[in-house]
Amino acid sequence: MTNNLLFPLTEEHEMIRQTARDFAQNEIAPIAADYDESGEFPFETIKKMGEMGFMGIEVPEEYGGAGMDTLAYVLALEEVCKADAAHGTIMSVNNSLFCFGILKFGTEEQKQKYVRGVASGKAIGAYSLTEPMSGSDAGTMRSRAVRDGDHYVLNGRKSWITSGPVADTMVVFAMTEPEKKHRGITAFIVEAGKPGYILGKKEPKLGIRASATSEVVFEGYQLPVENRLGEEGDGFKIAMTVLDAGRVGIAAQALGIAEAAYDASLAYAGEREAFGQKIGEFQGISFKLADMKTRIEASRLLTYNAALAKERSKTTGERFTLEASMAKLFSSETAMFVTHAAVQIHAGMGYSKELPIERYFRDAKITEIYEGTSEIQRLVIFRLETGLK
Numbered sequence: 001m002t003n004n005l006l007f008p009l010t011e012e013h014e015m016i017r018q019t020a021r022d023f024a025q026n027e028i029a030p031i032a033a034d035y036d037e038s039g040e041f042p043f044e045t046i047k048k049m050g051e052m053g054f055m056g057i058e059v060p061e062e063y064g065g066a067g068m069d070t071l072a073y074v075l076a077l078e079e080v081c082k083a084d085a086a087h088g089t090i091m092s093v094n095n096s097l098f099c100f101g102i103l104k105f106g107t108e109e110q111k112q113k114y115v116r117g118v119a120s121g122k123a124i125g126a127y128s129l130t131e132p133m134s135g136s137d138a139g140t141m142r143s144r145a146v147r148d149g150d151h152y153v154l155n156g157r158k159s160w161i162t163s164g165p166v167a168d169t170m171v172v173f174a175m176t177e178p179e180k181k182h183r184g185i186t187a188f189i190v191e192a193g194k195p196g197y198i199l200g201k202k203e204p205k206l207g208i209r210a211s212a213t214s215e216v217v218f219e220g221y222q223l224p225v226e227n228r229l230g231e232e233g234d235g236f237k238i239a240m241t242v243l244d245a246g247r248v249g250i251a252a253q254a255l256g257i258a259e260a261a262y263d264a265s266l267a268y269a270g271e272r273e274a275f276g277q278k279i280g281e282f283q284g285i286s287f288k289l290a291d292m293k294t295r296i297e298a299s300r301l302l303t304y305n306a307a308l309a310k311e312r313s314k315t316t317g318e319r320f321t322l323e324a325s326m327a328k329l330f331s332s333e334t335a336m337f338v339t340h341a342a343v344q345i346h347a348g349m350g351y352s353k354e355l356p357i358e359r360y361f362r363d364a365k366i367t368e369i370y371e372g373t374s375e376i377q378r379l380v381i382f383r384l385e386t387g388l389k
Ligand SMILES: Cc1cc2nc3c(=O)[nH]c(=O)nc-3n(C[C@H](O)[C@H](O)[C@H](O)COP(=O)(O)OP(=O)(O)OC[C@H]3O[C@@H](n4cnc5c(N)ncnc54)[C@H](O)[C@@H]3O)c2cc1C
Pocket: 093, 127, 128, 129, 130, 134, 135, 136, 137, 159, 160, 161, 162, 163, 205, 208, 213, 366, 369, 370, 371, 372, 373, 374, 375, 376, 379
């Protein structure tokens, strides 16, 4: 696929894109199907990605990261997801949902203590907002944190936590003042493996199967007051700000999945024959490919634009919620559109596990669900545009 970019890439951007592409195609693509089948966590490749700086691309070097910008992050994540979206999920949680939040809202001590390990890939980070009875509507969460002198006692059950089974540390959201609903949520940095930290059931999944996902249960878990992220009651604001950053990553993930499915489909349409001609010569197939390509390029523009908006916010402090939501909404629906068409173009072989097409199709679906469903993105976009609730 050719990329006629409107966005000028610096030499540094080209370098990270090429480095990520080489690594992803040589080291991740060949193992992706096996890890998808077994559902094992890919420790080895994640460790290597950490050594290459991919686990904290935007994190300043003083905190163990690569010290690059948001566009560099998006370009690298897109390449990783072209090879395997599950590796991309793990990468995106470490970068956006864990490191970004602590860098933005944490104390100097918290940054030194918790960001360094995750940004360098030596530790795995996670983000715990969702609960069995509370997804899109976070204000209904039941987890409670009660202050007792110099520590808090945490009780509750979190569900669908990406990297939950393997995380060393995670940002956890819990109610400190339940009667205030979403204004009563507080964020905490939690270390795994301490008394009262219990791994719950592993979530069996349709796609991104190599990214471990589980429930995490807290029963009388004690954490020092220094591990509170921000002030009491800041949790909802922190959760939503962090999701803005996360959504830029999910847009890049969706873009990568769609590109992989399109590239394979274009090649297949030029090889496979039916009724004495290449299937790409049938208008029914060529129009599909034209639509796939056009939507991918539109996704790219929205996604890179969101990356630039996020980068700009580092100096202006302006939110980039609208850009992030539009990029995530459009790219994720494009990934579904493109992978659906890719299965159809490959037909029987698209349905076969001998090719990665069916995996792209399964993996694409999650991008419409996590970090805010498509319905929630539409709600966010409409509210920001109109000011209506
Ligand atoms: C593989 C995977 C990994 C995940 N990783 C994490 C993670 O690391 N950390 C974490 O905290 N969470 C994680 N999640 C949870 C994810 O963010 C939630 O599943 C998602 O936010 C939706 O919540 P829900 O599943 O409870 O759906 P619900 O909120 O119950 O929604 C059900 C349906 O109702 C619709 N709906 C809800 N409210 C509205 C509304 N106001 N208007 C219109 N429609 C609406 C939704 O769009 C959806 O279609 C993960 C989920 C999955 C599947």
